[in-house]
Amino acid sequence: MLSEQEREEIEAHSRHYPDRRAVCIEALQIIQRHRGWVSDEGLADVAEALQMTLAELEGVATFYNMVFRQPVGKHVILLCDSVSCWIMGYEKLRDHLTRRLGIEFGQTTADGRFTLLPNVCLGACDHAPAMMVDDAHYQDLDPARIDEILASCELKEGGQADGKATDA
Amino acid sequence: MEKPLTHDISTGKEPPDLAQYEKTGGYSGLRKALRMAPADVQQVVKDANLRGRGGAGFPTAQKWSFVPMGDDAPRPKYLVCNADEMEPGTFKDRLLLEGNPHQLLEGMIVSAYALQADIAFVFLRWAYKLAAHRMERAIGEAYGKGYLGKNILGSGYSLELHLHASAGRYICGEETALLNALEGRRANPRAKPPYPQVSGLWGKPTIVNNVETLCNVPHIVDKGAEWFKSLSHTADGGTKLYGASGKVKKPGLWELPMGTPIREILEEHAGGMQDGYQFRGLLPGGASTDFVVADHLDVPMDFDSMQAAGSRLGTGTMIILDDRTCPVGMLLNLEHFFAQESCGWCTPCWSGLSWIEQILRDMEEGHGQPSDLERLASHTRLLGPGHTFCALAPGAAEPLQSGLKYFKDDFERHIHEKRCPWREN
Numbered sequence: 001m002l003s004e005q006e007r008e009e010i011e012a013h014s015r016h017y018p019d020r021r022a023v024c025i026e027a028l029q030i031i032q033r034h035r036g037w038v039s040d041e042g043l044a045d046v047a048e049a050l051q052m053t054l055a056e057l058e059g060v061a062t063f064y065n066m067v068f069r070q071p072v073g074k075h076v077i078l079l080c081d082s083v084s085c086w087i088m089g090y091e092k093l094r095d096h097l098t099r100r101l102g103i104e105f106g107q108t109t110a111d112g113r114f115t116l117l118p119n120v121c122l123g124a125c126d127h128a129p130a131m132m133v134d135d136a137h138y139q140d141l142d143p144a145r146i147d148e149i150l151a152s153c154e155l156k157e158g159g160q161a162d163g164k165a166t167d168a
Numbered sequence: 169m170e171k172p173l174t175h176d177i178s179t180g181k182e183p184p185d186l187a188q189y190e191k192t193g194g195y196s197g198l199r200k201a202l203r204m205a206p207a208d209v210q211q212v213v214k215d216a217n218l219r220g221r222g223g224a225g226f227p228t229a230q231k232w233s234f235v236p237m238g239d240d241a242p243r244p245k246y247l248v249c250n251a252d253e254m255e256p257g258t259f260k261d262r263l264l265l266e267g268n269p270h271q272l273l274e275g276m277i278v279s280a281y282a283l284q285a286d287i288a289f290v291f292l293r294w295a296y297k298l299a300a301h302r303m304e305r306a307i308g309e310a311y312g313k314g315y316l317g318k319n320i321l322g323s324g325y326s327l328e329l330h331l332h333a334s335a336g337r338y339i340c341g342e343e344t345a346l347l348n349a350l351e352g353r354r355a356n357p358r359a360k361p362p363y364p365q366v367s368g369l370w371g372k373p374t375i376v377n378n379v380e381t382l383c384n385v386p387h388i389v390d391k392g393a394e395w396f397k398s399l400s401h402t403a404d405g406g407t408k409l410y411g412a413s414g415k416v417k418k419p420g421l422w423e424l425p426m427g428t429p430i431r432e433i434l435e436e437h438a439g440g441m442q443d444g445y446q447f448r449g450l451l452p453g454g455a456s457t458d459f460v461v462a463d464h465l466d467v468p469m470d471f472d473s474m475q476a477a478g479s480r481l482g483t484g485t486m487i488i489l490d491d492r493t494c495p496v497g498m499l500l501n502l503e504h505f506f507a508q509e510s511c512g513w514c515t516p517c518w519s520g521l522s523w524i525e526q527i528l529r530d531m532e533e534g535h536g537q538p539s540d541l542e543r544l545a546s547h548t549r550l551l552g553p554g555h556t557f558c559a560l561a562p563g564a565a566e567p568l569q570s571g572l573k574y575f576k577d578d579f580e581r582h583i584h585e586k587r588c589p590w591r592e593n
Contacts, residue, residue: 021351022350083505084487125487
């Protein structure tokens with residue numbers, strides 16, 4: 001079932017549209033923000049609230065790149081693989097990230113911390129190569145900078161867990 | 169030289185808030201427009217020769233002219249700002265969205281008034297989180313000051329404006345696909361006719377304009393069509409945001425007169441090639457434009473001149489190919505993107521692009537055949553205009569067809585040497 005907060009957020013957007021289903025893309029994103037991903041249960045909750053069939057909503061959910069129908073890690077790394085970043089050294093960064101995290105694109109680290117995904121152009125072409133981690137953009141990247149960013153994710157988690165150290 | 173679009177933008181700093189924006193003349197275009205008849209606002213945009221900045225270059229006022237006007241027009245009418253910037257190599261709308269959200273809002277309100285639209289949406293790309301935050305704040309300020317909502321500044325004109333954050337897919341930038349996305353559907357393009365101007369969102373008259381296009385509108389209304397035309401080197405009015413990425417000394421984005429020559433952008437503004445790199449060619453306006461090469465460097469970057477040179481202005485943000493980057497590898501990267509982002513609606517697109525990607529990948533991996541060149545060329549013809557449901561596949565064919573022409577030797581080396589000559593081993 002939708003939580004009270006999820007329902008309120010969906011209704012707030014729903015008021016912008018003349019029909020019920022139009023809000024479904026926002027609704028999927030809202031569910032994802034609260035639950036981390038869109039599970040079958042989450043999909044069913046939204047479909048029921050918007051009076052859509054499961055198949056209709058699944059068709060929408062699977063169309064869009066940023067609706068996750070599989071669980072993702074605590075942090076989602078989106079590495080730009082489009083042309084300007086490719087020219088400026090994307091492959092080296094990809095190799096560094098996959099080696100460092102021990103996973104390929106589409107996978108999540110065993111500790112559930114990082115999911116690694118390729119992403120199309122992030123609009124930072126004059127500062128390529130670029131990536132996003134969660135909602136933050138990073139640009140002018142090299143392997144050393146990536147290590148710093150990964151370490152800062154770990155620090156943030158440490159802070160959330162009352163300063164408890166996290167394994168590196 | 170005047171830079172109306174970027175005058176108030178300082179990168180790395182907070183954008184002007186409402187008070188700051190008003191202080192430098194912001195919303196005076198709207199105040200002036202509200203004293204004019206909607207048809208007169210349309211006329212000044214027409215006289216200014218403003219052409220759409222999303223890539224296609226269709227005259228903005230002509231697009232508007234198909235919207236039914238007057239008391240019998242179906243209601244509500246919609247205006248949508250296409251802020252789904254996702255064309256690889258393109259980063260111009262992001263600057264306008266993050267750098268001066270009120271300028272875009274003013275452009276939308278003036279344009280909506282000209283069309284007598286009732287509801288407006290900003291269709292924003294998922295990844296532009298900072299832009300979303302700043303747009304939301306600006307929208308709140310604009311409502312608070314009476315620039316949005318009922319009876320704007322006492323004019324009797326009302327407009328609701330909402331931000332829609334997309335969930336990410338390149339095809340959403342196609343205007344009819346965008347409408348399906350806004351309606352909560354898979355973003356497959358729609359058949360035309362009917363055109364969105366007559367039957368768009370929920371079957372009502374709808375205009376979709378690009379961010380940069382809309383940002384020009386309040387300046388045109390405020391300062392006039394002649395002023396706007398005087399900014400340009402060519403018949404198309406205004407300035408243009410030009411960009412450069414790749415192995416140049418100073419990649420970046422510059423507001424320059426429409427029709428600035430490629431060479432000036434590349435050599436003066438982008439500082440020329442990095443040391444140790446030679447220029448080989450460039451895609452002038454994003455991934456879906458034809459390559460141009462050294463022979464074309466003196467071509468003015470405007471819609472008609474670029475077309476005469478065998479390419480398109482597109483988004484005006486150029487991607488530079490250097491001599492240490494493999495042209496076949498670059499094309500593989502581009503065609504992988506297009507194959508991935510094909511919406512799957514029509515067979516030539518989803519199937520053809522996958523084949524192109526596979527042939528290029530084989531070639532990069534040393535399995536190219538001499539017959540591949542003709543197979544690739546025939547695919548570019550089969551995916552050309554008229555063979556597919558929308559412009560995605562014809563756009564994908566553009567860099568490939570010109571790449572085959574200008575970098576034929578490089579393709580042949582891959583085939584004969586059975587490897588990519590740019591890779592070690």
